[in-house]
Amino acid sequence: MEWTGSGIVLAVRPHGETSAIVELLTEAQGRHAGLVRGGRSRATRPLLQPGNVLRATWRARLEDHLGNLAIEGEHLRAGDFMDDPLALSGLNAACALACAALPEREPHPEVFAAFHVFLDALQDPDLWPALYVRWEAGLLADLGYGIDLRRCAVTGVSDGLTHVSPRSGRAVCAAEAEPYKDKLLALPGFLRDSQAGVEAGDIANGLALTGYFLQRRVLWPTDRDLPESRERMIQRLKDAERL
Structure with missing residues (x-):
């Protein structure tokens, strides 16, 4: 099994002495984890920072295996935020x-x-x-x-919606919301x-x-x-x- 694509680094956790398990958010595979061998090395750690976009190739013998990730930097954003x-x-x-x-x-x-x-x-x-x-x-x-x-859950109007019912998840207009403001979400x-x-x-x-x-x-x-x-x-x- 194999795929290649861009992925946003979401999380990294150590695995063994030198490797790391990396979670990526990808367009076609969704949230996908894989093992990066040598992921804790001085050369690779800067790539494996949340927010970085990597070009990744995932390989595994079977689809349900963790699999290995080969990575290279595509857009290394993480450094832009370290001082903010x-x-x-x-x-x-x-x-x-x-x-x-x-x-x-x-x-x-x-x-x-x-x-x-x-x-x-x-x-x-x-x-x-x-x-x-x-x-x-x-x-x-x-x-x-x-x-x-889209519209008020009570009246069906689409204008003047100011609150949401926590029970139904539907919007409520200002007039209908007024008596129940303390129970609704703004x-x-x-x-x-x-x-x-x-x-x-x-x-x-x-x-x-x-x-x-x-x-x-x-x-x-x-x-x-x-x-x-x-x-x-x-x-x-x-x-x-x-x-």
Whole structure:
């Protein structure tokens, strides 16, 4: 068995004295792990950093084997973020969530493409937090748990949607939401309209919204929780006054 393609490094863990098991996010193979022999060497370690894009060839005798990865650098982004704690927190959160939420070896090309867009924006703190929230919303949709923001669940209108029902995952308009605001999740406008600006509180509301459904619909059924790195990102954003 063999495939070759580009992959974003999500996670690396030691294996034996000199090798490493690497998890990649690829377009055609989804989240895919493999053994990199010599992965802990001085020459290879700089390649195996989260956020780097590698050209990888995976080989195994049988499809369900771990297999070996031969790698070379394609776009080494990781160094761009090492001196930026805020961007690094976003990168770590996205990588950890992809590892936790995406089934192994199941293609999700739209999630892969959106991850690239997010990585391209990570050096712009005015842009990437909103893209991260959109990426989480897209992840939910691609896994079959998308939030329905097309029209109000009560009246059917498509304008003035301000909240989401935590029970149904459907949007609710302002008039219907008013008596139940404390029980509903706030819906930031930029999630409905890509042309809308990001208002104060939108990032916090967006993260609360996507986090709620990721936790309850994707992670809890498999006895997992939202990664701690996501909480650290939220704290960094709060400290930087970007929530």
